[in-house]
Amino acid sequence: MATPQRVEKPVLYRIRDPLQMVWVLQGNTLVSVPANSNVEPVTVCSVPCQHMRSGENSFIYLGIENNDLCLFCTDVQGQPLLQLQEKNIMDLYKDPHVQNPFLFLRAVEGTTSTLESVAYPSWFIATASVGGQPITLTKDRGRDYNTNFYFEPMEYSRPLRMLGQGQRLSSRTSV
16 A cells, blocks of 8 residues: 655635535534525635545545634434534644544545545435535435535635746746
8 A cells, every 4th residue: 555645734625515505614513505606615624644545535634724623523412413623634634643533534426525424434424405504414315414515626825926027937936
């Protein structure tokens, strides 16, 4: 098995479900709402778990950009629950031990992906078909909740440096 390449920063995504529900942060709760021009979805950051691999699928940690909040699964009265915890995602990446409560198996299904909890196998991150509901975990795929998501890659916003007179932007010019 090949050693995974070191990651310097998380990969950024906007996530939506097949009903065009996007993820937004309300307080310390992730909720899904219908996408429209008045909604600013969160940017989800993702890093791989350095200690686990699974063919085409990947074990990943998920967080919210610029918030030091990471998704994790816990047990509340015998029921798995998805929550946000204050944690820097790069600390999870650098940790020499696998942090199962924060870890998800991202499995590709056609053009979408599912996110299965490693701490609670067969429980998937899910959105309700009605907007304004918290993002949750479900065992019932394809029934009352959507468990498939589109991952839309985002880029880090950074200012371009000004080029001096006569300089051209080329593949060798750093920005």
